[in-house]
Amino acid sequence: STMVLAACGGNSNSTGASEKGSDSASGEGGKRTIKVSIGVNDKHPEYEASLKFKELVEAESDDLTVEVYHSGQIADDRSAIEMLQFGTLDVTIPSTSPLVNFIPAYGVFDLPFTVPNEEVADKVLDGPFGDKMLEMVDQQGLVGLAWWENGFRxxxxxxxxxxxxxxxxxxxxxxxxxxxxxxxxxxxxxxxxxxxxxxxxxxxxxxxxxxxxxxxxxxxxxxxxxxxxxxxxxxxxxTPFIFLFSKKIWEELSAEQQDIISKAAVEAGKFNRERTREVADESxxxxxxxxxxxxxxxxxxxxxxxxxxxxxxxxxxxxxxxxxxxxxxxxxxxx
Ligand code: KDG
Structure with missing residues (x-):
């Protein structure tokens, strides 16, 4: 069936042990353009952090280029997630809330008045609970690479x-x-x-x-x-932002490319938290x-x-x- 084909397709040299998505395969790599889609505009700290991701990836890699598309030019959150599943888009960084339409467990982040402040959010997301939630997106053809901040609503x-x-x-x-x-x-x-x-x-x-x-x-x-x-x-x-990569495309990347991308997603996420908090106060x-x-x-x-x-x-x-x-x-x- 197509399911079996999809599971066995692509390059099957599963030697790639990256930090995240480590249970999935890696491929040949080669020259690639990574397209990132976000809904907010180019004034937003999420856009600044996406550019930071681009800078980090391009500094580390000779064959990866990153393009960032803001203001939902490519798609809104829900369609962007679907594009990742189909392998027609590489990255989106949505609020976790639209993900609930794909993975009901993600609703845990939507329960109102549960998280008291950013420090608590950081601890929970950076600990074993956050890791478990990131891994959970695998079942939907996604690779969860990092938590970024949107902020309290x-x-x-x-x-x-x-x-x-x-x-x-x-x-x-x-x-x-x-x-x-x-x-x-x-x-x-x-x-x-x-x-x-x-x-x-x-x-x-x-x-x-x-x-x-x-x-x-x-x-x-x-x-x-x-x-x-x-x-x-x-x-x-x-409701945090989640850095999502298309699993289909992920498995075509070399283990080295996967490693560069996952590290950059986490690093840009740290920058994103700092900037978001400064910008929140000023805003x-x-x-x-x-x-x-x-x-x-x-x-x-x-x-x-x-x-x-x-x-x-x-x-x-x-x-x-x-x-x-x-x-x-x-x-x-x-x-
Ligand atoms: O880039 C993120 C946006 O697409 C979106 O998730 C922003 O929180 C948001 C909302 O209200 O839809």
């Missing part, structure tokens, strides 16, 4: 200041294409719609939605203040000037958390109870 809208639960009621909020986010916003009383990132600006401009949620750098650098008046520090979820300062910033009132986070509890219970089995418990235990340990 915050709510903006064009209708009213949001200081608590009451204010969220009825707001038309764009969510990523992810059922947990959709249900969480419903549980908070909002009226959510899933949509690709590439369609978001136009939807806000045309007023088909009232608001959206993203980390401060994305909000500022994507020029959302032009179409949104209000912003609040909801910090409701930390918030600017956003406070360009929008109305409303602090979430005391006691309201507790209300949010209470309201989303049934959503966490609902998805626990779908994600895998063991994964959820392991994640929460790792988060606790890291605190």
């Amino acid at each position: 915050n709510l903006t809208n064009d209708v009213k200041p949001v200081a608590g639960m009451e204010d969220v009621k009825g707001l038309k909020i764009r969510t990523m294409e992810n059922e947990i986010h959709l249900d969480a916003w419903k549980a908070l009383g909002a009226n959510p719609t899933p949509m690709a990132f590439t369609e978001l600006f136009t939807a806000m401009q045309q007023g088909t939605i009232d608001g959206q949620e993203n980390p401060y750098p994305t909000i500022l650098l994507s020029k959302y203040p032009e179409v949104q008046k209000h912003i609040s520090n909801t910090n409701h979820v930390y 918030l300062e600017t956003l406070k000037k360009e929008m109305t910033f409303t602090e979430i009132k005391e006691g309201e986070f507790e209300k949010f958390q209470e309201a989303v509890k049934p959503v966490i219970d609902k998805y626990k089995d779908k994600i895998g109870a063991e994964i959820v418990d392991e994640f929460l235990a790792e988060v606790d340990k890291a605190k």
